[in-house]
């Protein structure tokens with residue numbers, strides 16, 4: 733499982749750099765503009781320059797409206813600024829067809845500019861609270877649009893978490909459908925160390941985290957700390973080893 737960490741600024745990204753050996757993807761976002769809030773192009777550029785070249789930089793394009801042209805142009809802005817993982821939160825899409833429209837535009841805009849960039853179609857585990865597409869529709873939306881991964885995060889950061897809205901069984905189904913489509917499955921949403929066992933067992937490819945690696949577990953007032961990133965990684969590795977041992981013992 734890959735570890736994606738979401739700093740909100742160049743300063744926090746520099747703290748991520750101190751823990752670079754423990755993480756896989758640095759994800760630039762602006763949490764005060766929403767769950768997948770988009771940061772400024774110059775912040776993405778500065779973070780790309782600060783992060784070791786072998787670590788991909790991701791950028792969120794926002795909790796986007798159903799405006800395919802607007803979103804495609806914003807996604808191009810993120811990749812031009814140096815991000816190679818482009819994450820789009822399909823906040824304003826109420827049907828799978830709308831979400832596919834948006835993501836097709838994003839995929840074309842991003843890959844015309846940079847064919848090796850990685851496009852992530854993100855829905856929300858708490859979709860029922862905001863009226864957007866059902867979480868289990870995401871794998872097919874990602875497949876039909878030519879995206880590389882399907883993701884779930886939470887839209888409302890009020891202390892509730894991924895599994896409060898989508899059960900571990902439903903998350904397993906999300907991962908299964910995503911893998912059946914030949915894509916990567918990413919899960920986030922106030923994920924904590926205690927969730928890593930389930931996330932590992934169901935085959936999650938990427939786990940996205942912010943709050944769990946911030947001081948006091950507070951994604952808004954706490955700052956990302958390198959030692960918390962390292963500790964989170966240690967637990968991920970432990971679960972990976974235990975899972976491999978259990979699978980081997982059962983076979």
Ligand SMILES: O=C[C@H](O)COP(=O)(O)O
Nearest residue numbers: 738921922940941942943
């Ligand atoms: O992409 C991942 C998000 O930044 C998750 O943030 P969170 O762990 O605070 O919900």
